[in-house]
Amino acid sequence: MGFFLETVFGGLMAGMLYALVALGFVLIFKASGVFNFAQGAMVLFAALAMARFSEWFPVWFGFESLLLANTLALIASAACMVAVAWLVERLALRGLVNQPAITLLMATLGFSYFLDGAGQLLFGSATYKIDVGLPKDPMFVLEGTFPGGLLLNKEDLYSAVIAAALVAVLTLFFQKTRTGRALRAVADDHQAAQSIGIPLARIWVVVWSVGGIVALVAGIIWGSKLGVQFSISLVALKAFPVVILGGLTSVPGAIVGGLIIGVGEKLSEIYLGPSVGGGIENWFAYVLALGFLLARPQGLFGDKIIDRV
Template sequence: MGFFIETVIGGLMSGMLYSLVALGFVLIFKASGVFNFAQGAMVLFAALAMARFAEWFPALLGLDNKLIGNLLAFAGAMVVMVAVAWLIERLVLSKLVNQEGITLLMATLGIAYFLDGFGQTLFGSAIYKIDVGLPKDPLFLLESVFQGGVLVNKEDLYAAGIAAALVIALSVFFQYTSTGRALRAVADDHQAAQSIGIPLNRIWVIVWSVAGFVALVAGMIWGSKLGVQFSLSLVALKALPVVILGGLTSVPGAIIGGLIIGVGEKVSEVYLGPTLGGGIEIWFGYVLVLFVLLVRPQGLFGEKIIDRV
């Protein structure tokens, strides 16, 4: 029983990180109706910026304090992501207002490849380390209940706490702020939102900036765990089934979908892997989503769209 609980907790930790990446997809889709295939590239680009700034700023400013250096690196990387958001809106999205969805999708694919290549040109192609001071030693829980206790990685615990706090903050932002309501109005109908005075260009810059912030936090956490390398952009592929399962328009759906897939893939790998063979973690989320789509195409919490003709 203790090992099962340990496996479930590990799945919940992974699921929260998947949810964090999935939030970037949901935020942009809610505000613009665009499925942003560049989200993985944004995670990588943000992580690269923070990793390199964490090296450069202390050297340039003569800082010995790691905390201040990391804060400056985070702020610098956030400035870079806001600049990227502004350029994407100015050079791409503003030219494609009210275009077909496939056109916008292809535009985000172009942005993804550009960010991958430009990141390598700007920051280099080596593997970089992000050290934000998260403890990496194990923690044993419930030792009085189970022999040996339940092993939990402290780094995963802190990372899940950060992800949960960000998810809650974004949910409050969307539901209870005027900007959040404007974002939802733009998502429902671009032209109607413009007709009542909502500035479409400013809203898109805001939502891409928020998605950039989410990508930065996700990149910081994943970079701390795995190192900043170009395979990091593939982490978005792990978030795709989370988005589809929870629903493309649902922030709570991204959370719950991430937890379901995180726990499901860990439990199936541990208990079914020895029988069926390894690699279940790779395909579990996609197979689960395939069955869900057959029953509920909009996902568990997505809005059912009805077109009247």
């Protein structure tokens, strides 16, 4: 029982990180109707900026404080992601208002390649580290309940708490603020939103900036765990099944979908992997997403699809 619970906890922690990346897809689609293929590249770009700025600032300004270096690097990286949002709106979205969804999707795909190249040009292509002080030592809990207790990774636990807090803040932002309601209105109908005075350009900059900040948090956490390397952009591939499972328009759905996939892939790898030669963790999420596309294409929490003739 103890080993089973350790596996479930590990899956929950991994699922929160998947959900954090998926959250970027949901936010941008929810507020602009654009499926952002550049989200993985944004995570990579943000992680590269954080890693390199935290290296450069102590050299440039002559201080040794890790906390100060990370704080300044975080501010500078956030500014970079806001600049990226402004470029997306200025160079791509402004000229594609009311264009078919496939046109906007292809624009984000092109922007993904642009960010990959810009990241290498500005920050380099080596593997870098991010040290934001997250504890990496394991800990034991429930020692009085299970012999030896349950082994948990502190870094995963702290990361999950950060992700959960970010999700709570964003949910309140979308539901309770005037800007959040404007974002939802723009997603429903660009022309109608413009007709009632909602500034489309500003709203798109805001939502892509929020998506960039989410990508920054995800990049910092993944970079702290794995190191900043170009394979981080592939993490977004695991976020695709998450948004399919939870629904493209649901922030809570991204969280639930991430948790289901995180736990499901860990349990299937441990308990079913040995009987089929292993590797289930690599494809479990995509098979599950395929099943949902066949049975419930809008996902668990997505808006119901209604066709009127």
